[in-house]
Amino acid sequence: MGSSILASFLTPPLCSPRLLSETSSLNPSSLFCAKKTLLSSSSFSSISLTLTTKSNFKSKSSSSSMAAVDKSKPDLQIFDTEEQLSVSLAKYTAELSDKFTKERVAFTVVLSGGSLIKSLRKLVESPYLDSIQWAKWHVFWVDERVVPKDHDDSNYKLAYDGFLSKVPIPPGQVYAINDALSAEGAADDYETCLKQLVKTKVVDLLPGSGFPKFDLMLLGMGPDGHVASLFPGHPLVNENQRWVTFIKDSPKPPPERITFTFPVINSSANIAMVVVGANKSGVVGKALGSDTSCDVLPVEMVSPADGATTWFLDKEAASKL
Numbered sequence: 001m002g003s004s005i006l007a008s009f010l011t012p013p014l015c016s017p018r019l020l021s022e023t024s025s026l027n028p029s030s031l032f033c034a035k036k037t038l039l040s041s042s043s044f045s046s047i048s049l050t051l052t053t054k055s056n057f058k059s060k061s062s063s064s065s066m067a068a069v070d071k072s073k074p075d076l077q078i079f080d081t082e083e084q085l086s087v088s089l090a091k092y093t094a095e096l097s098d099k100f101t102k103e104r105v106a107f108t109v110v111l112s113g114g115s116l117i118k119s120l121r122k123l124v125e126s127p128y129l130d131s132i133q134w135a136k137w138h139v140f141w142v143d144e145r146v147v148p149k150d151h152d153d154s155n156y157k158l159a160y161d162g163f164l165s166k167v168p169i170p171p172g173q174v175y176a177i178n179d180a181l182s183a184e185g186a187a188d189d190y191e192t193c194l195k196q197l198v199k200t201k202v203v204d205l206l207p208g209s210g211f212p213k214f215d216l217m218l219l220g221m222g223p224d225g226h227v228a229s230l231f232p233g234h235p236l237v238n239e240n241q242r243w244v245t246f247i248k249d250s251p252k253p254p255p256e257r258i259t260f261t262f263p264v265i266n267s268s269a270n271i272a273m274v275v276v277g278a279n280k281s282g283v284v285g286k287a288l289g290s291d292t293s294c295d296v297l298p299v300e301m302v303s304p305a306d307g308a309t310t311w312f313l314d315k316e317a318a319s320k321l
């Protein structure tokens with residue numbers, strides 16, 4: 001399974017991405033600093049606890065419904081166990097699949113690497129294996145390591161082995177990177193592919209921004225607060241023109257990767273932040289708590305312009321909230 005971007009799309013980019021309206025030329029970190037102050041003094045769209053032991057948590061209400069989500073505020077879902085999280089993540093993904101496959105010719109889903117893939121395991125079970133319209137799924141990667149597709153470090157291999165090989169998504173709708181290219185070449189190639197898919201309306205465009213709007217991004221977060229391959233303190237976090245870029249000095253091995261940029265991430269219709277484990281509780285506490293410092297981590301820059309963010313946390317990851 002897996003399509004080679006190079007094989008499918010040899011045409012040059014059809015257009016250059018435009019700047020994100022009037023705010024795009026500003027440093028995203030400083031933009032978010034002001035925004036975060038607002039977040040800390042307001043509330044979440046909804047907070048849902050699925051816990052048998054709640055003593056570690058501040059009091060929160062407990063209702064969550066896709067229909068009731070206020071897109072300007074994140075929805076926070078906290079689970080007693082990763083098993084419960086995976087059940088809820090499958091339901092959330094299946095509901096979005098149902099919604100978008102009714103509305104559009106395609107359901108565009110972006111995966112990250114890491115532990116996220118394991119947390120998607122309920123999607124390959126009943127009832128979802130039979131009920132989801134897999135034929136309309138188009139699958140992308142928010143970041144990929146520049147290694148052969150059969151290498152143990154490959155995010156494609158991780159997703160293929162743990163998820164994609166178990167569901168009937170047409171192979172031509174799984175957009176792996178061209179692993180014959182350099183990091184720079186693979187990023188260019190992936191961006192060209194996305195532009196072609198926007199032209200054919202498989203991928204939406206966010207009106208007024210010039211950036212692609214994916215239906216769902218399923219993101220993980222590193223213990224340092226990185227998302228995709230956008231790492232704390234790295235200049236790539238401020239990239240605001242490219243759709244896909246590359247890094248050759250990733251602090252998390254392997255060093256060479258390609259990654260979507262923040263304007264693309266933040267053009268998404270839906271973002272799921274899936275975070276599990278005590279080693280991430282400090283960053284979760286900083287990102288979702290009352291910290292208003294201008295020392296902004298990449299995860300704190302996840303802020304879709306016209307989309308909804310849902311956090312899926314286990315109780316260990318949420319223990320500092």
Ligand SMILES: O=C(O)[C@H](O)[C@@H](O)[C@H](O)[C@H](O)COP(=O)(O)O
Binds near residue numbers: 116222
């Ligand atoms: O290729 C990668 O390295 C990933 O896409 C990366 O961004 C990952 O999502 C986080 O590091 C979280 O990974 P874990 O969930 O395994 O901690």
